[in-house]
Amino acid sequence: MQNSATGKFLPRLTHQTLLFMRMLTVFILAACVQVHANVSAQTVTYSAKNAPIEKVFKEIKRQTGYGFMYSSNIVKVAKPVTIEADKTDLKEVLDACFLNQPFTYELNGKTVVVKERVDPPKKESGVSEALSAPPVDVHGVVKDETGKPVVGASVQVKGTNKGTTTNELGEFILIGVDDKATIVISAVNIETREVGINGRKEISLVAKVKISKLEDVEITNVNTGYQSLPKERATGSFEKIDNKLFNQQVSTTVLNRLETIANGLYFDKKTNTASPRIAIRGISSILGPTAPLIILDNFPYEGDLANINPNDVESVTLLKDAAAASIWGARAGNGVIVITTKNAKIGQPLKIELHNSVTIEEKPNLFYYKNMTSSDYIDAELFLYNKGFYNSQISSVAKSGLAPVIELLVKKANGSMNAAEVDSRINALRSIDIRNEYNKYMYQVGINTQHAFTLSTGSNNSSHIFSAGFDNNTSVLGGKLSRISIRNNSSFRINNRTQLIAGITYTQSNTIAGRTGYDGLSSSPGILPLYTQLADVNGNALPVTVGLRIPYVDTVGRGKLVDWHYYALDEHKHVDNRTDLQSFIGNATLTYKIIKGLSADIKYQYESQNINNNIVNDIGSYYTRNLINTFSQLNYTTGSVTYKVPYAGILRSNNTKIEAHNIRGQLSYTRQWKSHELNAIAGTEVRSTKATGSSLVTYGYNADILSVIPMDFVNLYPTFVTGSNALIPSDQNFSSVLNRYVSFFGNAAYTFKSKYSFSISGRRDASNLFGVRTNNKWTPLWSTGFAWDISKEKFYALKHLPTLRLRATYGYSGNVDPNRSGFTVSNAAVSSIYTLLPTATLSQFSNPDLRWERMGILNLGADFKAFDNRLQGSIEYYHKNGKDLLGFTPVDYTTVPASRLAKNVASIKANGWDVNISSINIRAPFIWETNINFNYNNDKVTDYFITNRSAINYLSGGLSISAFVGQPVYGIYVYPWAGLDPQSGDPMGFLNGKASKDYNTLVGSSWPIDSLKYAGPSMPRFFGSIGNSFSYKGLTLSIRVSFKMGYYFLPNSINYNNLFSDRKGHIDYEGRWQKPGDEQFTTIPSLVYPADSRRDQFYNNSEILVQKADHIRLQYITLNYNVKSIFKRLPVKNLDMYININNLGLIWRANDRGIDPDYRDNTILPSKTYAIGIRTSL
């Protein structure tokens, strides 16, 4: 069946794509051949009639790489050049150019120095030189009228070939200059000036900015990963975060910094604080992957983003609409984030940058947890004990752990401790709060140090950048991370047609896990009781109930077994959990200019990442002691112990390896003629990513002698406590996942008169996604766009808005979920211990109608500049139309062994606005700049072919999809609230319009969705951030505030079932209904026994709990001090010192429950961090 499908598909591929492949191959080969032919001679092919000399210079430079050095005066007097050269030697061409000119030239390395024609020097000149005044060294600085340094201006000693250029601070040094000489300063954007030295050694010049300055706009290039194009000509929606904004924060990883500064990027941390879900412009997929594609320079980055040294990052670009992202095809459905690293430029002087910082992280605030008090919890345990709740557990032969209070009560009941003693001990526990214990013993202040070093340089034909980064972090739990990253990138101009860029990046990090955090330790019946003590008064570790009952463990085995207690305080000393990571990226790009405007390049990248996690649980660790005891066989008569698990450490190792190969052949065409400009690329790309993993357990491991003991993992052994048989855990596993993609892509942009731009792009992807029919493996995606620089039109009359550009794009992007298949798929499982033959489990069920998700995106944008460029920004409107989105639909598990199944069930529509405004409110000497990101997103489900309309499918508090037609993709649905029953404190809903406590019906699967109330969206409608920065004399203060508005959340409250079974209490317990009349003050239901899970479910999903999630957050404050601008004589090019405070917390929230809606109320919030650092340029 599969064969016939591919059989049909293959001829189609051959026909359409091979023609293209053939063409590409011709170009690439031609390129290679030409490289050979051209390496030796420097020739020029050019013909011009009466061309301005500068144009000729430019062309020669382009073809040969020879630079020209000349003063602008010379150009003014130059005569037009007529030339006819066909592979003519450079020297001949130059001679022809200078034939009738009032000046001549001299070759100085690869620089053509243009100089005035002077008579050949006479022999006596040597004498006059000796007689004149001795030469001086002149140090100078060039600034414009606003005091901004003029960078890259040419500084020439008049009448000589001596010259230099100004640096980033506008400074220059001329060595050995005649003290009466005149220097000429010129640059594109300033009027040329001549100044006599007159014996001065320090010269300060104010250059007059040319009137034409407004046209000389700074060109912002945006990088798509395939090409770098000027934002001014792009039709799509690009969001660029430059180096300056990116560096206002300090962090070890790249992604953290984007949260508040990237326009349209939303981090959802409600379900996972550690690795938040990232969405660009809201949800594009219901079930598929929602994470955007991350591109590092040219290729998708497969490794861990934590490997990237943020100091290597030059800029980050978000590709938001179809025109911007469709070039990335099927994986771009959720948007693309392109990370561009720093590079050196050809001809750039040596530059050394150093960055050192120290970040201090506060201990986390564990009291953010909305726990009930220890005293209340003890009361609840007493209540349950008296009801006999623990009877079965107390008499159980399994001896599962019981809370300390229960153990005391057991002692009271069996008379082994007197009642008064028990009561006083219980009362003493009431004042203990485990969070204080954790704060005292487990948490510490975290310290991160970061050192980075970058060296970049360029010569006439090559450029190099080398960087190294060193990170040393100590986490709040005492974990250690050290990371070294080294990167080198070199670019070589082999000849005037060929360029080679090669780079390597190597990262190594070593992590040692620290102590177990407050939310990390689970014991057999849920979390540890809140009143648990970790240490006695002397700070010695106390046993904590994690596994078995403490009184049992105290005496079991009559001392013949290993200590079976768990000591939370000491456990980490016996667990050596190390993760070593090595990541390597090597890449090479060969670019060849075929003919004018047409170039071909081949890019190759190899990426590998190795992660090695070794956990050594030594003989002192609970993990090892517990296994040893569990499988010990004790002969009570002889007292001898037979170990089935050796009395030695256990090593658990996990290795994962990712290897990716990318190869891309691409043709680029850029041509300008008269009023036309065309930019086009086309190419093909092949990617292959392989992830392999293995995990092994080694028993009998001793790190000192590397011992190993072979084990029997196949036979069952009786366990110590219950005598039931069990296997010794082996946890051995291998995995191998291979993803392959073949893509063809092309895009073209045509600009007419620099006013109208039209773009079109298309892409086809194929992959080896499992189980997808081969002819569905290919998916075509396309986009088109138009941009109009209306302010360049004659009729344009908006004086206050001198620059206005309008853009519109439309296109499709796709999304594919590699975890879904149309076929019944079985997954190899661990081989049977019984038959010793392979076993398999069904992981996916026949679902033949699965299709790719498709998302059509319309984007309308306007870019503007006003008030002398002091106000600039963009406003974009987008409309997304998603079809065939995968969604879960509940299915009858009689038919298929699942309660819900993914199907292409939904269509969604979303629209929104992205607004980005930057303004300079006050300019010089005090500068106040503001940057505003404002985003609006409104999504709506338009179709959901769900057969089931049960209310219970919609109760997730907005954490999972609630696809109800006409409502947002993530919405909160709740039970209407009829108050508490005044007699019993039971929560009540509505049944047939009347208050009801019939939870079986209300929470039953036949209760319809229409009976629920829609409380609002759970994703923010409005969000964004405002950054202000204030500068005065080298001092800059940046403050960033973010906000999220127009959404709701469903906080946790007391759930008696969870309290009883898992010890998960809630502070709301305090305010519960206790007696008639309480219903006037409280909405928290009474305590009932036995707990009714449906009553809990009803209350915890009821209208009464819904809260507005709106909030404003102070994200960071950075104070930067540019030392160099004050102490100008410092022997450095630049020096900045800064302080950055991050995660400052909320400054306003709509809810009065003290909850940070970004995180929910049962997690540890990120702590405040304080960083201090210094950036130096040499």
Added chain:
Amino acid sequence: MTINIKIPIAILVLVFLISTSCKKFLDEKSDKKLVIPSTLADLQALLDNSNTLVLNDPYAPEFCSDNIYLLTPSWLSLPDYVRGMYIWNKDNIFEPTTNDWSSLYRKVYVTNTVLETLQKIEKVASNEEEWNNIKGQALMIRGKSFLCAVLIWAPAYDSTSANSDMGIPLRLNTDLAETAVRPSVQQTYVQAISDLQASIPLLPKRGIHQIRACKAAAYGLLARTYLSMRNYPKSGLYADSSLQINATLLNYNTVSISPTFPIALFNTEINYYTTFSNTVFTNSYGRVDSLLYASYAANDCRKTLFFSANTDGSFGFRGSYTASAAGFGGVASDEVYLTRAEAFARAGMTNEALTDLNTLLQARIKTGTFTPVTASGSSDALAKILLERRKELLWRGLRWMDIKRLNKEGAGITLKRIVNNTVYTLAPNALGFALPIPEYVINLSGMPQNPR
């Protein structure tokens, strides 16, 4: 000059490479562990998955029966679905999505996948034995699953009403589009019997391991099926066929009483091994009915091998053939002996019936103290056989079926629960003997719920 030659050659090579490798390149499997089941080995791997097919037999038939009882505090501390099942509530006694129904129909789905895929694999001389064996395993497991389900969610088989009583859905393919419907009890039994019968010529007498379906088990299951239909002659015939293959009994005198779970895993009586488990079967929760415990004679090995005393004087069960607190849901020869004995007794063949009973008891009663059971007649023999059946087959999930079928014959067994000072009863032949189907299933499929 040379350039002109090199280019076309290179193009040809490249084009050839790309065109031939593109398809292969993309046909490489993405996850090595993933397989679209298509070979006999793939199918056998699915059938050897003990998590799906060996564990997770239904626990309701044992928990709803009169072998087990709970004390009020234990009952109160259990999840509400379990509490509800204990007192035979009229609804919400199964967790919404993972329950006895879902585990049984998961087994059915796996076997349907196997049977559908088998149709695409050609049977040739070299694979015939394996092909047959796999088909036989799938059919037997499917038949057993249908039988389990009909015993829980349908009324006891009654030939007078079986054509109108509602049975359970008979899924015979993996087609998602096909909605589950309820055929009659008669149709359900016809399907279960046809699956089991069809499996017999295909299966080996015994499997390579007891987790594999085999002829001895299929015969045993047919005997059980006909027993539940009260078709005793056929029941006896199939029991006899099973015993022809495996008549081994474990002599309890040879079993040491000291381990917590004395009877070793995979003992020789077992023809086919499956288990069911739940917290309620651990001895701190579920206690053995005290009258039942009292019915064992002092010289009965089972009295010590099966039970462990709790501190309050009650007894828990430890004699499971699973060597754990889990119940045994498979087929063992002791059950088959009792089935054949019952069939003999009901056919008036008292001697044959007593021979079978005594063969079994000889392996149960302490050596040297055993005196063969005698009976005054066939009905006396039947009564004694039924008593031994109850005493032998604890924690086997069989009592529920026995109560249902025996009440049809006027046994008048009334079930009674006392918890939290309330008495709940289930009268003989009450509608409550067909447990409510999970509401989730009813709601999605639109099937009719069992009448209350």
